[in-house]
Amino acid sequence: MLLIGLAVWLYNHKKRLTIIPTRFNRQRREVCFMPENATEPVFVPWESLSAWVIEAQGVTQYGVRRQYGMGIGFQHGEILTSVEFPCAGLPIAISYWEAIRGYMEYEVNDLKSIQDPLDLQGPDDPPREGLHTFHNARARMHEQIRDGSRNRVSGFFWYLYHVMTLWTIPNHLVEWEVRRLQKIGPQAMPDAMRQWSEPLPKEQWAKPSEELVRMSAQVRALHKRQPRRPITEIFAEVQRLNPTDKRRA
Numbered sequence: 001m002l003l004i005g006l007a008v009w010l011y012n013h014k015k016r017l018t019i020i021p022t023r024f025n026r027q028r029r030e031v032c033f034m035p036e037n038a039t040e041p042v043f044v045p046w047e048s049l050s051a052w053v054i055e056a057q058g059v060t061q062y063g064v065r066r067q068y069g070m071g072i073g074f075q076h077g078e079i080l081t082s083v084e085f086p087c088a089g090l091p092i093a094i095s096y097w098e099a100i101r102g103y104m105e106y107e108v109n110d111l112k113s114i115q116d117p118l119d120l121q122g123p124d125d126p127p128r129e130g131l132h133t134f135h136n137a138r139a140r141m142h143e144q145i146r147d148g149s150r151n152r153v154s155g156f157f158w159y160l161y162h163v164m165t166l167w168t169i170p171n172h173l174v175e176w177e178v179r180r181l182q183k184i185g186p187q188a189m190p191d192a193m194r195q196w197s198e199p200l201p202k203e204q205w206a207k208p209s210e211e212l213v214r215m216s217a218q219v220r221a222l223h224k225r226q227p228r229r230p231i232t233e234i235f236a237e238v239q240r241l242n243p244t245d246k247r248r249a
Helices: 002-015 090-106 131-146 150-162 169-188 191-196 208-225 229-239
Strands: 023-025 028-033 042-045 050-060 063-077 081-085
Touching: 002 169, 023 090, 023 191, 028 063, 028 191, 050 090, 063 090, 081 090, 131 150, 131 169, 169 191, 208 229
Parallel strands: none
Antiparallel strands: 023 028, 028 042, 050 063, 063 081
16 A cells, blocks of 8 residues: 555656646736646736636535535636636635735735744744744644643643654655755746746836725725625625726735
8 A cells, every 4th residue: 555655646746747837926917827738838917817616516325525626717718728626625715715816915925924823934934834844843832831831741642643643754755845846846847937937126026906906905994894704705795896897806
């Protein structure tokens, strides 16, 4: 079973040598797609992008099963070019889009700004999970024992759990995976995409449209008045108030 698992992992890992991921450039406010079987990438304005959540439900002999997914894409002529992937639940699918939107609109640079409920991302840590995450978790666990918010029995089970899950080996694998992706990623990109990914002088950065700025201000105002209201309902209301605007805030 271990050999089969390693073989499947290696097969999927080698796909990254040929699969070119979708890239987001917030300085240009553009998204770069590499459609299947295409020879050149397609560059799309960020505000023309569409995003959707997929929800499916079926009945099997084991009961009712629900499946969710998230997709982004654009209409290129008569062809819809899109990227879709499964998600564990509806809130997670929505949060994936919010992470992308936060990166493009708010210049989110690290994992801590998006999702770090355990506060395991230090100020000088790289913007990803890795070996530093383990060390930060252990340091925080000892700090909680010292200030009395955690007992030593809980600390014992923390060590027991991580010993059973091979201590720091998973974190080292993540570090190795990140280094390998950083190495093979640029090699797979076409020259046009590589040039498009180069940083621009700040005076050449693209600005959001007036419609987007106005609708975003409406979203923030509604959220401030009704902080407990689901953000999806707020977006929907703003969209209804601006029926002529094609871009969601």
